[in-house]
Amino acid sequence: MKVIAFNRTLQGSGASRRLRTSGQTPGIIYGGTEAPVMISLDGNALYHALKKEAFHGSVLDLEIDGATQAVMLRDFQMHAYKQLVMHADFQRVDAKSKVHTKVTLHFVNADVSPAVKLHGAIVSHVLAELEITCLPGDLPEFIEVDLANIDVGHSIHVADLTMPKGVTAITHGSNLTVATAAVPAGHVAADALESAAAAAASEADAAAKGAAKPKK
Structure with a gap:
């Protein structure tokens, strides 16, 4: 799966709030030998991507300024009640190193x-x-x-x-x-009652047949 991201230079809660207001989601890429990189992503596209199971369990191709690197989604935070992704963390992966x-x-x-x-x-x-x-x-x-x-x-x-x-x-x-x-416990109890009822009916039927036999 491919993810498009953009370099993010401004940091802090105020800058992140302005990003979200403009429809972007702040994020970060870390891991490997390179320094962490602050990024932003299209908030709506990310929200819908997170609904896909493969997005959580796949190696993603993340593109920034035309350069692509392999990453995995490691964490994300959602708004308490809005359909809004607050932040996303991605980790670089090496094809030769186990994840x-x-x-x-x-x-x-x-x-x-x-x-x-x-x-x-x-x-x-x-x-x-x-x-x-x-x-x-x-x-x-x-x-x-x-x-x-x-x-x-x-x-x-x-x-x-x-x-x-x-x-x-x-x-x-x-x-x-x-x-x-x-x-289920209720099912077991119902089966037991049904068996007991069947046994009682059988005994009653046998007793009735015995009483009906003519005496010699």
Whole structure:
């Protein structure tokens, strides 16, 4: 994805406020061997770009004065209630150096899992994103979590995921839980009542048949 930015010379809260009033968003590029660079970006274009998942998890081509450099979005601040991006931080990336970032998890096939199809369970997503490290060229837009085989009472952990080539999950020594499957308490209670009612009806039917037999 390509991002157009402009050099920004004026700093301070007053200068940033004037930028936002003119439809621009202040930002910064840092990292690598070069000094940090103050930039401004089109506020409306940036606001809509932030709605795209790929913008958060991709290496971006950021162009300033005709020169392009590879960066990643590292942070941004939104206005408390306006559709306004207050500031954006970008980090330079080197194609030969691994990056450490978070990637969104996409959950698929829950509807065909034994937990849902056979038991009416609910699959809970414990993690929404995962910390990873990889070379910029191997950075995935997302990581898929296949729920097709999950059953009631079981969980999927990071170690169960199929990681894209060149990508390593960072778990800080723990095999983190990604998703779990459980039958809702109300559903369990309803099943128990239904079973009890069926058993009572069966007993009543047997008693009625016994009473109906003629005595010898």
